[in-house]
Amino acid sequence: MADSGSEAIAVIGNTDLTPSESENNLKNTMVEKGTSLLKKMEISVAEAEKRTGKNAVNMQETYTVYLIETRPVDAASEGTNPALDSLWRRYSEFELLRNYLLVTYPFAVVPPLPEKRAEFVWHKLSADNMDPDFVERRRVGLENFLLRVASHPVLSSDKIFYLFLTEENGWKETMFETGFQAKADSRLKALNATFRVKNPDKRFAEMKHYGDELQSVISQLLRVRARAADRLYGVYKVHGNYGRVFSEWSAIEKEMGDGLQSAGHHMDAYAASVDDILEEEEHYADQLKEYLFYADALRTVCRKHELTQYELEMAVQDLTSKKQQREELATGTIRTFSLKGMTSKLFGQETPEQREAKLKMLETQIEEGEEQVKERNAECDEFVKSAWVDIERFKEQKDHDLRESLISYAIMQISMCKKGIQVWNNAKECFNKM
């Protein structure tokens, strides 16, 4: 999980962490403070609030807004405490920002937003977007998104992003002025089109395949985990019945009464402990979900590469065919089948003037074509270069973060076991007094 510098500890709220583990949590990001926005400002999504208002079709709707707080870093480190700047944003605005980033930086693996709707829920969790637990987890996810963007070597210097954080009004207008909307539409169309690339960069093909696998396996893991969480909840809660029955039984016993009664209390405590345990596990699930969505961002970049490569190949193909046409025209031989060629065969040759004109046109087209190929080649190279840099950065980040997630999962399990040991030892003492 990304970190906001000296502020919040990572989301894993385990109070049983050893000091070294805590410290590790603080450092568990790939923040390159030297190059990113985070060097200059602290960012957090501090609160969430419900609002009601009229929407685009003039209907009443209830929605949630999130408070973004920023503060320049330097001033804070000098000991003075400058006022926090803050503004409210709703989820749809975050979505707009992300779309803008996707279009403007197609080579970047753009950090994902927390899920729009609650998925992979197990029965106790509400799938309702208004549910306070869901809102809280979304708040954390949105903060994480901002921190990730702010620590990205390229994205963090984007002006629109800066405005998103600092200008409550006028941000959207400035963004639309960049004209990204037009690009967005064509990008969407292109990405959804099917086309075959002849010479894709192998690395990107592999990355795309990896993205597919990652998405599939994390989905499966989240599903299985949710079902297991559901069942574990059941196991713990049924123990609460012991509490009730022991209590009732203790009422009819003389010597056994006390032991039974107190054992019953421990059974109640055991049953209640599962709520905290599973809430912590949700944080782990959120960390997995982030990478589930990251996999999609990764695949998008690979797809974009295919698109640029395809366009290059199309340009090359076009150029080649034009050159061939010129040759045929010049030498008079028809090697390629063309309607023009057939009709001229059938209805007679063209006049020398007509041929001259055509040749001239072709020359121009070939010149243009060569320009285009050069451009597209450069585009392709450029894209491959910057995309691969970001993919490598992403890989390192992913390896690091997921490893930390696994460690925090282990820590959670240890905490759960320790609680279990404590409860059952207590219960045993009570049983001994029976």
Add this chain to the structure above:
Amino acid sequence: MSGSVVDNTVSSGNSSAAIPTDVSGQILDLDEDDDLEVFSKDTTLTDGSSFNASMQTSPASMINQYKFEEDADTKDIFVTVDNPESHVTAIETYITYRVMTKTTRSEFDSSEFEVRRRYQDFLWLKGRLEEAHPTLIVHPLPEKFVVKGMVERFNEDFIETRRRALHRFLNKIAEHPIFSSSEDFKIFLTAASGELTSHKKQGPGFLSRMGDTVKAVAAAVRGVRNRPQEFTEMQEYVEAFSQKIISLDKVTQRIVREQKEYLEELKECGPTYALWSQSEEELAEPLKNVAGCVDRCCKETEEQVKNLSDHLIPVLHEYVLCADTLKAVLRRRDNIQADFEAKTEALATKKANRDTESKVLSLAWASLVGRSPEEVKQQKLKGEIKEMRDDLDKAEDRLEWANNALKSDWTRWQKVMRTDLRSAFVDTAERNVSYYEKCLAVWESFLHSQRTDAEGNGKVDFS
């Protein structure tokens, strides 16, 4: 099972000067020597009830005596049930269990015995003990057939669970001061199969048993008028206890079900992590490690579930059956009291009749004839009344004996119940602790491996 079998031998014991064998046939199934020992210790323990004077000590105090002796931890008989084997005949297939006995008791011909017994034989023994001691509490046997879970009769787990329960049953009998001296118990432990079969054929015939059942039903219909408060309290306790223990049984079974379902889901987690590790490079090792950890936790959970099923549930289940046994015992005691009350009433009525008749008729006849058929009738009535009084006395004895037997066995049972349930729950708690400790170790080893790995690679600074 009725209480009136006690009738015959007690009265014959009363009339004979020789003490032990007859009386003890019902109460203490011992040889002479041991009886004498008991009696010589017992003189101070006579509870001075309005019991028959020819009895040197009341049964209650004799029972108490044996309770003390047992508590003095002089366990002189050890019984085990093991080695189930299946037998196939033309008619049926059944299982026998090996029953081994080691004892220093003198009434046993040798110190070690090994026999094979089937479930039917255990049923027989239980029936005999209940017949002989209607108000003593016999530990329950495992049920004939578990219909609920559709368990196959010859399923391994079923046989093992049953074997354990049979073992517990025999040990409870051996630890009981009265039952362990039962002749039937001794024969059960020592007789060869053929001997046992022929011994089984003896005992009250079908007709006499029918007669007993009829009497019992009649008594039950009559109902008890003046049940002593302590037995009413006992009944209330048994009702409540029964409910609680049934609830505990159900809760525990539900826990087992939920844990099994949890296990099913958990079993898929490990393989998913393993699958993931195949797409990764740097992450492959930690992912495989996590997969291994999850799998190990699965194994521990599986064992945990088995423990609950094998240890806690059978004990709870036995006490559910115990509650039923207690209810039956209280019912039988009630029947004995009802019988006594009925006989009391009948005698009173007879006496009233006699008085009325004699008043009315003696005047009339005496004036006319002198000695008369009436006098003969009176003589006859007198005889009938004497018989009824004797009957009543026996019924009173039986009631007194039943009440005392129940009272002391009740105290005994409560102690045993407390010990059994306490140790079952303590055992369960210990197993749970052990389960969590094992899982804890699994995850700690994962953490440790990640730390050493990280420090080795210089990736993360744990300082």
